[in-house]
Amino acid sequence: MPTSPDQPIIRVRDLVKKFDGRAVLDGVSFDVNRGETMVIMGGSGSGKSTMLRCMIGSLVIDEGTVELFGEDICSFTDEEQMNALRKRFGILFQSGALFNSMSVGENVALPLQEHTDLDPDIIATMVKIKLELVGLREHADKFPAQISGGMKKRAGLARALALDPQILFYDEPSAGLDPVTSAEIDQLMVDLTKKLGVTSVVVTHEMDSAFTIADRMAMFDKGRMMAVEAREWYEGLRDTPEAESAQLSYDHRLIRQFLRGDAKGPLTERKAASNYEEDLLGSAEPFENTPSVVSTRVSSLSGPIIDDEDDESNEGT
Numbered sequence: 096m097p098t099s100p101d102q103p104i105i106r107v108r109d110l111v112k113k114f115d116g117r118a119v120l121d122g123v124s125f126d127v128n129r130g131e132t133m134v135i136m137g138g139s140g141s142g143k144s145t146m147l148r149c150m151i152g153s154l155v156i157d158e159g160t161v162e163l164f165g166e167d168i169c170s171f172t173d174e175e176q177m178n179a180l181r182k183r184f185g186i187l188f189q190s191g192a193l194f195n196s197m198s199v200g201e202n203v204a205l206p207l208q209e210h211t212d213l214d215p216d217i218i219a220t221m222v223k224i225k226l227e228l229v230g231l232r233e234h235a236d237k238f239p240a241q242i243s244g245g246m247k248k249r250a251g252l253a254r255a256l257a258l259d260p261q262i263l264f265y266d267e268p269s270a271g272l273d274p275v276t277s278a279e280i281d282q283l284m285v286d287l288t289k290k291l292g293v294t295s296v297v298v299t300h301e302m303d304s305a306f307t308i309a310d311r312m313a314m315f316d317k318g319r320m321m322a323v324e325a326r327e328w329y330e331g332l333r334d335t336p337e338a339e340s341a342q343l344s345y346d347h348r349l350i351r352q353f354l355r356g357d358a359k360g361p362l363t364e365r366k367a368a369s370n371y372e373e374d375l376l377g378s379a380e381p382f383e384n385t386p387s388v389v390s391t392r393v394s395s396l397s398g399p400i401i402d403d404e405d406d407e408s409n410e411g412t
């Protein structure tokens with residue numbers, strides 16, 4: 096069932112996802128509109144990567160619906176239906192997830208060889224076009240071990256673009272990159288969105304990055320979606336003076352603290368409270384569930400995010 100241009104390209108309703116009986120996403124609803132860049136943000140362990148994996152059909156959800164291109168992916172009865180849909184979106188994982196034994200060009204050619212019947216000549220031309228788009232045309236013959244982290248991301252992006260997807264999903268695209276390279280990747284994402292008219296869904300806890308690329312942002316905290324608003328709304332909240340912030344709701348003060356990276360606020364009060372509880376009772380919510388605040392570009396060197404769709408040991412940023 097094709098969607099009309101003004102219908103949301105992704106629609107999530109009342110989504111609940113549990114791990115071991117614990118709801119990691121608890122009643123999440125939002126839309127992603129055609130052509131926009133939606134940033135999913137929140138602290139470590141807030142459920143961002145899980146949200147992404149539910150949207151790409153790599154996790155089975157417990158309640159609610161996820162619609163892509165107007166199709167309810169939860170209603171699919173066989174894997175073929177999901178595979179057909181997968182050709183219409185691209186995914187950039189944290190590491191770029193390139194095959195080390197293949198050159199950059201071969202990595203980008205792979206989806207075309209697997210999913211199309213195109214002649215090798217045509218595929219070679221398409222690979223050149225994709226590499227040109229990400230600024231890597233000169234580097235087609237290099238192997239992943241021979242290129243920098245930023246170039247690996249670019250190569251991963253070229254591969255994600257191979258089948259001309261309508262949606263691009265990114266999980267922490269700037270993780271592990273230095274500030275300048277990270278800003279370059281942000282700029283590339285903005286340029287590609289403009290040039291190709293793709294819809295992007297970007298998971299990040301990086302504020303600088305979020306404010307550079309987002310049209311709208313969905314803010315997650317402990318599996319709850321606290322707000323989904325335009326970037327300007329978040330800018331307004333971030334810049335609300337201290338004196339006026341006392342009048343904000345608890346949720347808005349919490350988001351404000353996250354956006355500003357302030358040391359004081361609801362996030363730290365909550366952390367302290369759970370610390371006290373732990374002292375008292377010998378148990379508390381694990382710290383990883385408390386959003387860590389990142390106000391400047393900090394290269395996150397720890398923890399895999401998702402290197403491939405089958406990796407269940409997915410924790411960290």
Ligand SMILES: Nc1ncnc2c1ncn2[C@@H]1O[C@H](COP(=O)(O)OP(=O)(O)O)[C@@H](O)[C@H]1O
Pocket residue numbers: 114115119137138139140141142143144145146383384407408409410411412
């Ligand atoms: N496969 C899994 N099995 C059990 N728990 C998981 C699994 N994946 C994620 N979690 C838990 O779900 C919560 C949200 O994780 P995640 O979506 O990775 O957060 P984020 O990407 O925002 O850092 C965390 O508490 C994490 O430990």
Ligand SMILES: [Mg+2]
Pocket residue numbers: 143144145400410411412
């Ligand atoms: Mg994550």
